[in-house]
Amino acid sequence: MAEAECKKLGIVSSCDLQIFVDDRPGLDGNAFQTRDRFGRPAILFTLPLLVDARNEDELAFILAHEAAHQIEGHIGATERSAEQGAMIFGSLAQAQGQSRADIAAAAALGAQVGARRFSKVLELRADRLGTVIAARAGYDPVLGSAYFARIPDPGDEFLGTHPPNAERKALVREVSATLARQP
Template identity: 55%
Template sequence: MRFLPIVLIAALAACEPVDVTAPTAETPVLQQAPAGPRLSQRAALRNFSSVVATVEPVAERYCRQRSPNLNCDFRIVVDDRPGQPANAYQTLDRNGRPIIAFTVPLIAEARNRDELAFVMAHEAAHHIRGHIARQQQNATVGALVFGQLAGALGASNSVDTAQQLGATVGARTYSKNFELEADALGTEITAAAGYDPLKGAQFFFRIPDPGNRFLGTHPANADRLRTVQEVAARL
């Protein structure tokens, strides 16, 4: 399989709303299942090709139904730059076409097609929910508020610094909610494509848990697992 180049202009730190039920303490967290052995390179690439062919048209259909004003022609690529961690992300090219990129280590780390399908559906959901644009809006508002506050306090020489800080705070304020929204809609897309989102969410057990850090960009893995479990139960 030939690795494809990518054009990155607006990546996530990584629409019509879906019904997202906030995770509750009463909801039992999905239990970890045996991960199974790592796949061979050939098997991993075969799984990736199959998932791309299956999930992309479903994600495109969801996109056209829920966000008809967006470009829904997803392009799935492999980020083969050396030294990349196991990661996937959604971005846009210069023409606004949505790109979903997988690094080579992530493809190798996924133990089955369900995990790859869930990751792909999650990234597609970021685009469908308009998270890049919403994050940019939050950053703009944060920069404006912090800049005005610095000006009101007479710290004119610190306005630029305050605006930079405000943009950072604004961009991250809702990023955890964005991840949970993408998990919820991604669960729907995964199931609609014929994969098991609960089995796919097992991937969370093998990535670092960000916990609930101040201004962290991702919610705790337990919250994400509960979200997947609750949405899957309603399907």
């Protein structure tokens, strides 16, 4: 179903996703969108996440969420924001006459800040499109978002990577309700 959403958005090439399962021992439950060693888009699930998922709706929603990151180009957006942060922080350190090591440290910090600058917004965008993808594929994204109740709540940390779980669940319910009203 992600491919149909890609066609609607006119970006079919970004929907050619590979899916991997990381079964190394000791990993936490997680799924994320990344690139493989050749730069191709990939979604990685850890085995503990697959074991912890209670139903197909949870797995479908998680997969749709990660596919949405790819469809919307979130890796590239994060990289560009990190580059801008590095440039700004590095330039400020240089303007203050800092040493090369301090300029490099400032640039590294700027990259971290830049990468996280829009992280919560991107997560919510992926939840929104992921809800649409999962629903159109025949799964219940509201049931799928029940997974949020079993993972640690990130709260609303400054420069955190994810929004609070309650906010994410509310968004999924809102988007699902809108989809249910559509013919």
